[in-house]
Amino acid sequence: xxxxPISGPAGKVSATIVRDVRRGDGRIVGQLRGDTLHxxxxxxxxxxxxxxxxxxxxxxxxxxxxxARFTEIKCDGLIYRASLSDFRHHGFYFNRGYGIxxxxxxxxxxxxxxxxxxxxNQLALLEVAP
Numbered sequence: 001x002x003x004x005p006i007s008g009p010a011g012k013v014s015a016t017i018v019r020d021v022r023r024g025d026g027r028i029v030g031q032l033r034g035d036t037l038h039x040x041x042x043x044x045x046x047x048x049x050x051x052x053x054x055x056x057x058x059x060x061x062x063x064x065x066x067x068a069r070f071t072e073i074k075c076d077g078l079i080y081r082a083s084l085s086d087f088r089h090h091g092f093y094f095n096r097g098y099g100i101x102x103x104x105x106x107x108x109x110x111x112x113x114x115x116x117x118x119x120x121n122q123l124a125l126l127e128v129a130p
Contacts, residue, residue: 016033016034017032017033017034018031018032018033019031019032019066021037021039021059021062021063023056023059023099024056024058024099029056029059030059032063032066032068035067035068035069035070036068036069036070036071036072037055037059037060037063037068037070037071037072037084038071038072038073038074039055039071039072039073039074040073040074040075041053041073041074041075042075043075043076045075046075047103050103050105051105051106052092052103052104052105052106053073053080053082053103053104053106053109054094054101054102054103054104055071055087055101055102056098056099056100056101056102057093057099057100057101057102058099058100060084060087060102063084064084068084069083069084069085070082070083070084071084071087072118074114077113077114078111078112078113078114079111079112079113079114079116079118080106080109080110080111081109081110081111081112081118081119082104082108082109082110086104086108087102087104090104090105090108091103091104092104
């Protein structure tokens with residue numbers, strides 16, 4: 001993992017660990033930046049029944065062990081943000097031919113336009129310890 005300068009509040013720059021996240025077959029599907037697991041997707045990757053976003057279960061488990069507390073998914077000009085705690089407590093497991101995945105229905109995601117700051121303090125207050 002390589003420290004990468006990331007702009008923080010008030011333009012302060014801090015060194016944050018950035019690591020590519022790979023599926024079991026080695027394909028890069030996202031990044032772990034600090035305490036947040038990121039990926040960019042197309043709208044058709046959203047589950048329809050129930051409406052939800054999902055990650056490979058192994059990726060979520062590994063990211064949480066590496067210190068991740070949140071995930072952000074970019075899609076169509078929006079950022080969907082959820083806590084990994086919500087994935088643990090409210091998520092569901094499924095396998096539709098791509099391995100074991102964990103989904104989280106849209107009710108548990110905070111949605112904002114790209115460019116709007118994340119409400120990290122609000123989510124941190126609501127997060128339940130494991």
